Amino acid sequence: MAPERNENEGENADNGVLATTDGTETTGIGIVEGATAQVEVTLPTDFDEEDDFDDDVVRGEDVTLVQLPAERDEVRGEAPATTAVPVASVSAASAEPAPKASVSAAAAASAAAAKTAPAPKTAAAAKASSSVASTSATAPTASDASHAELDHHERVRPRTSEITLQSRRLGDFEVDRESSDLLTADRLLDPAHVVRPEPEGAWRHLVYTLSGRRINLGDSKRARARKQLDDRIAAPLSGGARFVPVLSRKGGVGKTTVTTLLGMALADAREDRIIAVDANPDRGTLAERVGRTSGKTVRDLVRARGDVHGFNDISQIVARDHTRLDVLASDADPHVSEAFSDADYRDVAEVAAHFYSVVLTDTGTGIVHSVMEATLEHADELVIVAGLSIDEARLASETLTWLESNGYAERVRSAVVVLNTSRPGAALVRADELDAHFRSRVRAVVRLPYDPHIASGSAISFRDLQPETRDAARELAAIVVEGLRASSVAA
Incomplete structure (x- = not known):
């Protein structure tokens, strides 16, 4: 029968004295070093070794397994042995005595260990074996307090094999832990x-x-x-709108044709919006090459720029062809005395930059007209058109020289030259020599073959072009996109 606990908890809570010793075998009672009363008890003979101490839960507090000191075995000259004992978690710096339930649990475990081993022979060994069950009856001396504190730290020190839980910040993962971005289609799909x-x-x-x-x-x-x-x-372009003007110092070399083909090739393959602006101050023909007109011009956009609040507003002014290329026509009214100016182009560019990813500009003849300054000011990449004749090739090369002399040398090195074949049959000049000359000055050269569909002067249908012409236009578009992407990375 288990011993009865002292009902007067207020009087004996500090010394843990049992109310009666019935059911226990008292092996020794004595006063050891500083009037400390010690008692050693053993459990009844029917103690169940498989008991997991479920009945010894201490008032909802945490229970930690610690090892009994090994000195008791070393005193007897035997091999060290340890016994796991549940002890209530207490503060190492606390000076208050342990609760009665904690003393009872420790005493029970100590008795279980004493049952299988003979009693110690010396007072020091007796103190080591019964230190878990001892309770302080009087105030200990300074030496005893020091030893008791060291012994207490030894008993409550956690086992080295215990896993220590630590709080982790967001993103602080283990080395072998994978994130969700590693679940790619290439990895998961068979x-x-x-x-x-x-x-x-x-x-x-x-x-x-x-x-x-x-x-x-x-x-x-x-x-x-x-x-x-x-x-x-179709490679993505980061950042805002990109401006690509198409230049030529000589008329009739195919500048408007190149602008149209480049815009169609971009709009046909890309998912974003592409617009081609006719900035020729002397009446351009870009809208006629598309074949679909809205009846509105750049002048209408300049007047209504304050009323453009969404894409629906600007879509009523521009014309769109079957490749989804939007075209803003130039003013074709012969009664208009005021030409398209730099200020007008800046207003158009400001509106177009809000709704389009790439803005192509079909400039007028020459490079010193009223719109050229604003055009070059917005340019991210240049496309120069040259014909396959001696004078046309020279004018194109002189255009590059003028740009280099006026602060656009970097734009020239990243520019693209298009050698446009506007006449049927074999060219009178060596195209390979022209190709080599311009490649020494610019980033790339593209040859545009002769196409009767273009030479007719009617509206251009991208699907009706010869395969060689369509491939050349698409190659030009790819080179332009690669240049725009390279310039965005460099910036």
């Missing part, structure tokens, strides 16, 4: 179960159809090249 698109190419598509869509040989070489070119044109 290539054997990914549905490949239908192959492009005559005989490849025929094999795919006859095999019941089980044999997919992939796209043809031409189809792969076209898709790669699409990716180059």
Whole structure:
């Protein structure tokens, strides 16, 4: 039968004295060093070794497993042995005695250890073996307090094998812990179960159809090249709107044609908005090359710029072709005496920058007219058009020299020159020599072949162009986008 606890908790809460010793075997009572009363007890013979001390929960406090000091075995000359004992967590600096329930739990564990080992032979060994169950009856001396504090720290020190929980900041993960961005399609999708698109190419598509869509040989070489070119044109552009003027010092070399083809190639492959502005102060023909007019011009946009609050407002002024290219026509009224000026272009550029990613500008003939200063001021990249004749090639090269002499040398090095073939048959000049000359001064050179659909002077349909002409326009668009992306990285 378990011993009865003293009902007078207020009187004996500090010494932990048992009300009776019935059911326990008293092995020794004595006064040791500083009038400290000690008692050693053993558990009954029917003690269940598998008891997990569930009945010894101490008032909802945390219970920590500690190891009993090993000195008791060393005194007897035996191999060290440790016994795990649950002890209520207490403060190391607290001077208040442990609760009665804690003394009872410690005494029970000490008795279990004493049952399997003989009593110590000396007073020092007796003190080591019964230190867990001892209670202070009187105030200890300074020496005893020091020893008791060291012994207390030894008993409540946590085991080295315990896992210490630490608070972690957001983003402070373990080395072997992965983040969600590593769950990519390339990693998770099984290539054997990914549905490949239908192959492009005559005989490849025929094999795919006859095999019941089980044999997919992939796209043809031409189809792969076209898709790669699409990716180059559709590459994203960071930042605000980009301005690309198309320049020429001589009329009739195909400046408006190049602007139209470049705009169509960009609008056909990209998802953002592209606009081509006719900034020719002497009446340009850009809107006529598109074939769809809105009846509004740049003059109307200048007048209504304060009333443009959304894209619907500007879409009523511009014209759009089947490739989704928007075109802002120049003023074609012969009765207008005031020409399109730098201030007008700045107003148009300010509005266009809010709604478009790329703004192409079809400039007038020459580079000293009224709009050229504002055009070059906004330019992010230049496109120079040269014809395949000696005088046209010289004028294009002189244009580069003028730009370099007037503070645009950096723009010249990143510019693109288009060699436009406007006449059928073989050219009278060596195109390879012109190509080599301009490549020594600019970043890239693109050759635009002769196309009867363009030479007719009617509206241009991008789908009706010859494949070579369409590929050249798309290559020009890809080179322009790569230049714009490079300039944004450098900035």
